Amino acid sequence: MSGTTVGILYPGFSAEDDYPRAEALLSDGATLPLVHTEMRTDAHRVDALLDIGGDDVLADGARTLAEKFGPLDAIVWACTSGSFVFGPDGAAEQVAALRAVAGVPASSTSFAFVQACQRLGVSRVALGATYPPDIAARFVDFLAHHGITVLTVSARDIVTAAEVGTLPGEVVLDFAAAVAADAPDAEAVLLPDTALHTVALLDALDARVGKPVLTANQVSMWQGLRLAGADVVRPGLGTLFSTPAA
Structure with missing residues (x-):
């Protein structure tokens, strides 16, 4: 290893x-x-x-x-x-x-999102997408194909990855919390954009939301x-x- x-x-x-x-x-x-x-x-x-x-x-x-x-x-x-x-x-x-x-x-x-949900035993999620709604809908379909139900979708409708990369940590934390609040029955929150800075926030995201937050x-x-x-x-x-x- x-x-x-x-x-x-x-x-x-x-x-x-x-x-x-x-x-x-x-x-x-x-x-x-x-x-x-x-x-x-x-x-x-x-x-x-x-x-x-x-x-x-x-x-x-x-x-x-x-x-x-x-x-x-x-x-x-x-x-x-x-x-x-x-x-x-x-x-x-x-x-x-x-x-x-x-x-x-x-x-x-x-596929990493699918396997991560399986690791955590999660099948019902809330989706916090930075994408436009039509792109977010394609991820909802992808997850559904693999047995994961998206209860709610929040799409920030940001067109470019460059803009997503500028979002400050506090905005990311607030966004995740709002996504979770919209779907109290969700077992996890998914933030599916690798343009989003999240590594420095991972423990804080879980603590803020009160359930696992999976980021890209x-x-x-x-x-x-x-x-x-x-x-x-x-x-x-x-x-x-x-x-x-x-």
Whole structure:
């Protein structure tokens, strides 16, 4: 487990600093090297998201990771909207293509959310999306396909990842609390945008909301570490990381 390397493919530049921030909390020597994948258009819009998550874009990123950082133990496409936009089957094909190129276990943030809910025994959630409503609806469908019911959706209707990355921590905490208040029966709150800075807030989010809050960058790195065989309890990274495998 010591020396585990999880490669992160991250679109553009918004909240990529969440990964070195999290890496500093990993006490076993695990690393999260990151490569920025091509983002020709920064927009939470279907055509732009299909382009961001194209197999050619991810393959180029995977090859760059290998060239810059050497052998990986797992790889994660750290983009929620750029995976679920393909639908359940398309998202699975996307991961399979990435796995074939990288030669190691692979996943995406969309599937990481599903597996994180399964780890916590969660099937009813409230969704706090930064996306426009039509994009958020596609994630609702993706989750439903995997047995997760979204009780309420709050969509902030922010078009660009760059703008999402500027939201201050107090705004994120208030947003999560408002999402939870709208759905008291939800077992968890999901914040599904890797452009949102959350790693420094994970424990505070859970405390503020009073139930698990799953965020995109959190579940992405958790999924990668899990696939790489480094699935251990880790403090400071929220309820998800403090919940051991059954």
